Amino acid sequence: MLRLSPEDAPRIEEFIRLVRIYRDTVIITDKPFEQYSLWEKAQLIYAMRHIGKAHRTYAKMSIAQYAEQFRHPLIRKFLQAYFPVHYNVSSLFFVFGIFTDGNADLPADGSRGMVERMVSRYQSLGGVLQTGWEAERVNIVNHKAVSVTFRNGQTVEADYIILACDLHHTITRLLPVGYMDKYMYERFIAHPEKYPTYSSVNLYFAVNHRTTTIPEARILDLTGLHINDKPIPYAFLKHFNYEPSFAPADTTLLQVLITQYADDFQYWQQLRTDNYQNYRTEKGVLAQAVAECLTRTFPELQDCLTVLDVCTPATNSRFCNAYQGAYMSFSLTPYNKKVTHDGRLRGLRNVYLAGQWLQAPGGLPNAAVTGKFAVQRLLHDHTMERPIDRTSLKKQAGTPAIPDKKKLPD
Numbered sequence: 425m426l427r428l429s430p431e432d433a434p435r436i437e438e439f440i441r442l443v444r445i446y447r448d449t450v451i452i453t454d455k456p457f458e459q460y461s462l463w464e465k466a467q468l469i470y471a472m473r474h475i476g477k478a479h480r481t482y483a484k485m486s487i488a489q490y491a492e493q494f495r496h497p498l499i500r501k502f503l504q505a506y507f508p509v510h511y512n513v514s515s516l517f518f519v520f521g522i523f524t525d526g527n528a529d530l531p532a533d534g535s536r537g538m539v540e541r542m543v544s545r546y547q548s549l550g551g552v553l554q555t556g557w558e559a560e561r562v563n564i565v566n567h568k569a570v571s572v573t574f575r576n577g578q579t580v581e582a583d584y585i586i587l588a589c590d591l592h593h594t595i596t597r598l599l600p601v602g603y604m605d606k607y608m609y610e611r612f613i614a615h616p617e618k619y620p621t622y623s624s625v626n627l628y629f630a631v632n633h634r635t636t637t638i639p640e641a642r643i644l645d646l647t648g649l650h651i652n653d654k655p656i657p658y659a660f661l662k663h664f665n666y667e668p669s670f671a672p673a674d675t676t677l678l679q680v681l682i683t684q685y686a687d688d689f690q691y692w693q694q695l696r697t698d699n700y701q702n703y704r705t706e707k708g709v710l711a712q713a714v715a716e717c718l719t720r721t722f723p724e725l726q727d728c729l730t731v732l733d734v735c736t737p738a739t740n741s742r743f744c745n746a747y748q749g750a751y752m753s754f755s756l757t758p759y760n761k762k763v764t765h766d767g768r769l770r771g772l773r774n775v776y777l778a779g780q781w782l783q784a785p786g787g788l789p790n791a792a793v794t795g796k797f798a799v800q801r802l803l804h805d806h807t808m809e810r811p812i813d814r815t816s817l818k819k820q821a822g823t824p825a826i827p828d829k830k831k832l833p834d
C-alpha cells in the first residue's frame with residue numbers, strides 16, 4: 425500500500441496500527457457471556473483494553489466514510505470491497521485482525537466437509553439425525569412446548585427443543601406470535617431500516633483446465649451489468665484449486681459473488697413468483713454477461729467456461745427460509761449497537777434458540793457457537809430437573825443413525 429500511494433502513508437500506518445489493535449478481540453466461544461463470573465468478565469475487559477478507545481471512534485464510522493480519507497482510488501476500492509459500505513469500519517479492522525492473527529481460515533473440504541464431521545461426531549455419541557423434514561409448528565400446552573409437527577404430517581414429541589432455523593421464520597411461522605420479544609420486534613417489525621441485511625448472487629463456473637493466471641481471490645471489474653435497475657460495477661472472483669475435492673482433476677471451479685441488498689431480494693423474489701421463466705432467463709443473461717467479463721479479463725478462459733449454477737437471494741430463501749434472502753445476520757452499522765440475544769424465549773422454558781441471528785453480524789462461527797450456547801443454557805437451566813444419563817448415551821454409540829421415522833426418540 426505504501427509503494428502504491430506514498431502520499432497516504434500516515435493513513436496507511438494508522439490502518440495497520442488499528443488492525444494490530446483489533447487482534448486483541450476475544451471471541452467468546454467457551455460458554456455464554458451470562459455464565460461468566462465477575463472475575464472472568466473483568467479478565468475479558470482487561471484483555472481487550474486497547475480496543476476500547478479505537479472502538480469508540482470507529483464503531484460509529486461507516487466503511488465508506490473511512491475509505492474517503494484515502495487519496496488513492498485503488499486503496500479506497502480495496503477498503504470498500506469486502507463488506508457492504510453501510511458497515512461500521514471497526515468490523516473491517518476486526519476481520520483483518522483475526523485473519524492476520526491466524527484465527528480465521530477456511531475449513532477443510534468447505535462447509536460440506538465441516539457438516540459431515542459434525543454429523544459423524546454427533547452420531548458417534550448416539551445422536552440421531554433426521555433430515556428433509558420441514559417443521560411447521562411447535563405445539564405448546566400450558567406454556568410448555570410438547571412436540572413439533574412437520575410438513576410431512578409427522579409429529580415428534582420432545583422434552584426440550586432447540587430451534588436452529590432462521591429467526592424470522594421461527595418467530596413468525598413456527599411459534600405463536602406472542603413469543604416475539606423486544607429484540608425481535610425492534611429488528612423485524614418496528615425498525616427494520618435500522619438493521620439492514622445483505623445477500624448475494626453467486627455464479628459458479630466450471631473451467632475445463634486448471635487455471636494458471638487467476639489469483640485465488642480478487643475483485644472482478646464488470647461493465648454494463650445491471651440488477652434491479654442498479655449498475656453492478658464489480659464482483660468477487662474466487663477459485664477453489666486448493667480444494668482437490670471441489671472439482672474433478674485438471675479442472676477448476678470458479679465462484680463470482682455479487683453483493684445484493686434487501687430491495688434486490690424483493691426484486692428476485694417478485695420475479696420468481698410472477699414469472700418463473702423470466703426469472704430463469706434473467707439468471708441466464710447475468711451468467712452470460714459475467715462469463716464475457718471473465719473471458720475479457722482472463723484470456724485463458726476463452727471457450728473453456730461452462731455455467732454450473734446461479735443462486736440468487738431468492739434461492740437462499742427457498743432453501744433455508746432465510747430472512748430477506750440474507751446469508752449473514754444483521755449488518756453492524758455505525759448506528760446500531762452490537763446486542764446479542766440470550767437464546768431463550770420468555771414464558772417457554774423448554775425451548776432454546778440457535779443460529780446467526782442471535783449474534784450480529786452472523787456468519788458460520790457465530791452460528792456454530794450459538795448452537796453450543798443453546799446446549800449449555802439448557803443444561804444450566806434444567807440439569808437439576810433431569811440429569812443426563814451418559815452411560816445410556818455411550819451404549820447407543822454406533823447404533824444405526826436413522827430409526828423408524830414414526831418412533832423418533834424425544
Ligand SMILES: Cc1cc2nc3c(=O)[nH]c(=O)nc-3n(C[C@H](O)[C@H](O)[C@H](O)COP(=O)(O)OP(=O)(O)OC[C@H]3O[C@@H](n4cnc5c(N)ncnc54)[C@H](O)[C@@H]3O)c2cc1C
Binds near residue numbers: 590
Ligand atoms: C455463498 C456463501 C458464502 C458464505 N461464506 C461465509 C464465510 O466465508 N464465512 C462465514 O462465516 N459465513 C459465510 N457464509 C454465511 C454462513 O453460511 C451463514 O452465516 C450460516 O450458515 C448461518 O447458519 P445458521 O445455522 O444460522 O443458518 P442456516 O445455515 O440457514 O441453517 C438453518 C437451517 O434450518 C433449516 N430450516 C429452515 N426452516 C426450517 C424448517 N421450518 N424446518 C426445518 N428446517 C428448517 C434450513 O434449511 C437450514 O438448513 C456464507 C454463505 C453463503 C451462502
